Amino acid sequence: MRKLQWGMIGGGEGSQIGPAHRLGAGLDGLFEFTAGALDHRPEEGIGYGRSLGLGDRAYGSWQDMLAGEKAQDNPIDLVTVATPNSTHFEITKAFLEGGFHVLCEKPMTMTVEEGEEIVKIARTTGKICAVNYGYSGYSLVRHMKAMIARGDLGKIRLVNAEFAHGHHADAADAENPRVRWRYDPAQAGVSAQFADCGIHALHMASFVTGQDVTKLSADTVSCIDVRVLEDDAMVNFRMDGGAVGRLWTSSIAIGRQHGLGIQVFGEKGGLRWSQEHPNQLYYMPLGERLQIIERGEANLSPEADRTSRVTIGHAEGMPLAFANIYADLAEAIRARKENRSIDPAADLYPRAEDGLRSMAAVFAVAQSGKEDGLWCDARPPMFR
Ligand code: NAI
Missing domain, CATH: 3.40.50.720 (NAD(P)-binding Rossmann-like Domain)
Structure with a gap:
């Protein structure tokens, strides 16, 4: 072929x-x-x-x-x-x-x-x-989604997502043109840190739980005074399946590197995953001992197996997660060319609808931040 x-x-x-x-x-x-x-x-x-x-x-x-x-x-x-x-x-x-x-x-x-x-x-x-x-292409993120969908955690109560790094923390560097534009509304739009990084964490929360964000309340701040747009935000949100969400995003968190991570807590257990250690997923079933699920283990989900390449114990990282998005797209394109249905384990690539939901959330965060944390509808008008 x-x-x-x-x-x-x-x-x-x-x-x-x-x-x-x-x-x-x-x-x-x-x-x-x-x-x-x-x-x-x-x-x-x-x-x-x-x-x-x-x-x-x-x-x-x-x-x-x-x-x-x-x-x-x-x-x-x-x-x-x-x-x-x-x-x-x-x-x-x-x-x-x-x-x-x-x-x-x-x-x-x-x-x-x-x-x-x-x-x-x-x-x-x-x-x-x-x-x-x-x-969302990481193998163990796909596995988290599969575990939650098959009910391993029971009803989801709480999602805690983060994307906090420290790469714009130096006040002396704030006027550097390569950094400055990001916090300038004329070039960046209504939001800086949330639109750049927070939306990855928010997408991750929706991706793994299968729930969409309905409303949110945001506390946005510019920790470095010359900045107009936020360099830190704490966002509380609610999801359409009943989950409560908390999200922290920051660019002034000195010592944090990439800083994307997610924790999901349900009635029957909890899961914790971090982008800087993507080959381990921490699973705590209620009343049992902590389990560490390794990427590449036998008997994970079809979604995890499809997105894992090298054998267990050898780290896979970010370009391989991107490769999984490309592999999904190749399968989607081939399925269309061959007039057949797509492998369900590949039908997980983020869509324009996800991009739109993020935009609605960005505008809701900007509005809520200006209005002292007012709860705002986070859904795009066409999905209300
Ligand atoms: P960059 O500034 O490092 O590179 C942008 C590139 O686009 C440059 O090579 C520039 O010459 C080219 N370019 C600009 N205007 C163009 C045009 N009209 N036609 C053709 N080429 C043009 O930017 P960076 O950091 O690579 O970001 C690019 C996009 O990727 C942004 O939207 C950013 O938000 C996104 N991004 C996504 C990440 C992710 O994890 N999904 C991570 C980093 C960036």
């Missing part, structure tokens, strides 16, 4: 997330890197694309790439949008309407209205629009 063809917009030389996508897409031999508009500077984008083997399918702009791929006999099967946030909407919309499947980086859009439009376009065109909540 021939490899699927994959293209990328953004992710140029020196970008933060480009290499992880190239590793993830290429890892299982499912996708071939075929086309790209990798940089906002046309010459650099073409040059870097050619150095990665793209030949004349290295384009100077995403508009050229859209036109060029539409004209190909054998166009790309999937395009990843890994440009800065404010460009996601325009590029994703254009490629969906052009007939391409899209994996868009988070946040999917800058507003709820744009998010609703992307969901509608994806539904009308019938194209896949995935959003890169890549941490």
Whole structure:
């Protein structure tokens, strides 16, 4: 079976997330890197694309790439949008309407209205629009979801999610242009830390519990005074299956590195997982002893088995979690080409609907933060 063809917009030389996508897409031999508009500077984008083997399918702009791929006999099967946030909407919309499947980086859009439009376009065109909540690709995160869905924890009472790092904690560095724009509403929108990192934690809470967030109350602060937007937030939320949620996100938590983690507590047990130690899942059944579930163990769930590659005891990390999102998408695209249903264990990639829910939560956090923690509806209007 021939490899699927994959293209990328953004992710140029020196970008933060480009290499992880190239590793993830290429890892299982499912996708071939075929086309790209990798940089906002046309010459650099073409040059870097050619150095990665793209030949004349290295384009100077995403508009050229859209036109060029539409004209190909054998166009790309999937395009990843890994440009800065404010460009996601325009590029994703254009490629969906052009007939391409899209994996868009988070946040999917800058507003709820744009998010609703992307969901509608994806539904009308019938194209896949995935959003890169890549941490939901970890094998043991998939296993957590499976355990919760089959009732191992009973009814879920409480979810505690965190994404707190310390990389913007230095007040002396706050005016550095590479840091400053993130806290400037003109460039970042209505939220900084929550929109950048908090939404990963919130998505994780929904992903593992299978419950959507309905309302939230936020305490947002700028610990460094020159910042307009928040560098720390504590968010209380409620979910549609009855779970209570707590979420802390921060960029001034000195000593914390990546800082994504989740704990879920049900009537019959608790689970704890952390992104920096992704190969262990801590399971505490009520009244029993603590168990450590290892990635790669025998007799885990089909969802965990499908997303585990190397044998137990050898660490798997973030590019492999991204590779699992790509493997899901390859299965989804192949199932469509072959007119068959998708493997249910692969039908877990985050969708445009998840991107939209995140946007609604971002705006609810911004509003609640301004109004002293007022409880706000966190659902997008089209899902109310
Ligand atoms: P970056 O600033 O390091 O790189 C952005 C790249 O996009 C650069 O190569 C730039 O030249 C290129 N670019 C900008 N405008 C372009 C255009 N119009 N056409 C083609 N290329 C263009 O940014 P970074 O940190 O890699 O972030 C990119 C996106 O990925 C952001 O939306 C960010 O939120 C997201 N991200 C997601 C992560 C995740 O865990 N899912 C982690 C880090 C970033």
